[in-house]
Amino acid sequence: MDAASPPTERDRPVRSYVLRAGRMGSGQQRALRELAPHFVLPFAQQRLDVAAAFGRDAALVLEIGFGMGDATAAIAAASPGINFLGVEVHPPGVGALLQRIDALGLANVRIVQHDAVEVLRDMVPVDALAGVHLFFPDPWHKKRHHKRRLIQAPFVALLASRLAPGGYLHCATDWQPYAEQMLEVLSAEPALRNTAEGYAPRPDYRPLTKFENRGLKLGHGVWDLVFRKA
Secondary structure, eight states: OOTTSOOOTTTSOOOSOOOOOOOOOHHHHHHHHHHHHHHBOOOOSSOOOHHHHHTSOOOEEEEEOOTTSHHHHHHHHHOTTSEEEEEOOOHHHHHHHHHHHHHHTOOSEEEEOSOHHHHHHHTSOTTOEEEEEEESOOOOOSGGGGGGOSOOHHHHHHHHHHEEEEEEEEEEESOHHHHHHHHHHHHHOTTEEESSSSSBOOOTTSOOOHHHHHHHHTTOOOEEEEEEEO
16 A cells, blocks of 8 residues: 555454443543643553552552443442553543542542554553453444454454463453353464353452342343463
């Protein structure tokens, strides 16, 4: 392709998300304006100095796609000795988590507002993560959109390379076909070992969301998968 030619659709990477113009509340806007300089790390194509970013050395857990940050804040509040790095592309979610950080006085959370694949590839050092949380990613229900699902073999291999030996990957979904694909893809990654015979019981640290509680009362399923790096 000529250097001056614009990128074609084929050249562009397949994204696991679509940026939508979500409404921002005044509180979220204030949080982004006032708190982002303290808690949001700029994306950079260089390895993150984790100790400098958090002001301490501690185990690091990455959460991909934290939504509005409810689970992130709850888990971080219950585990103050662990550093949590949340990755989210949607500004309302970033603003909402910043509000929770402020309300709970959390010092152990940092955020990168950028594509998770690029954050993992360019910023997260090899063998740096004690754990990865991926809770309820978009299942992309239609067959023609399955290529957009985040859990695919190349991404799982990248994740595994960033996990420290013994580090864990915890995925959760309420869409059974996606759970089945997750189990197949994760089981095929040679660096990972399943901690359960198939799906795992929900670990105590993962809080139930309001949506999940409502679904469970209606008889809907939720599937957790917990794998560890060998």
